[in-house]
Amino acid sequence: MPRLEAREAYARRVDANHVLLDFNMVQSIHLRELQDMSRITESFFCSIGMVFEPQFSNFRKGMTKVIVLITIIDDIYDIYGSLKELEQFTETVERFVFKL
Numbered sequence: 001m002p003r004l005e006a007r008e009a010y011a012r013r014v015d016a017n018h019v020l021l022d023f024n025m026v027q028s029i030h031l032r033e034l035q036d037m038s039r040i041t042e043s044f045f046c047s048i049g050m051v052f053e054p055q056f057s058n059f060r061k062g063m064t065k066v067i068v069l070i071t072i073i074d075d076i077y078d079i080y081g082s083l084k085e086l087e088q089f090t091e092t093v094e095r096f097v098f099k100l
Contacts, residue, residue, distance in 0.1 A: 043067035 047063040077086060 039071060040064065040068055043071065 044060065044064045046067055047060040050063065051059055077089065081089065
């Protein structure tokens with residue numbers, strides 16, 4: 001919070017350098033994006049741990065996508081779902097998995 005307050009106070013100054021303020025905003029956006037992208041790297045390393053042989057490149061790419069998708073669904077499940085929705089979703093996934 002002190003940094004945010006300092007930035008806002010600086011922005012109100014007459015001699016404020018708005019290019020610097022824009023740079024800081026863009027830098028914080030890039031940092032958030034990098035944090036999101038680190039999931040992909042982490043998931044890729046998990047895929048490499050499963051199958052490291054060079055001929056399984058397509059498997060690693062596909063498995064990385066599946067792991068990222070599962071992670072996103074898990075995050076949504078944890079943050080946004082009501083109890084009733086989560087119970088319904090869990091039942092649906094269990095029916096799908098046990099049909100395979």
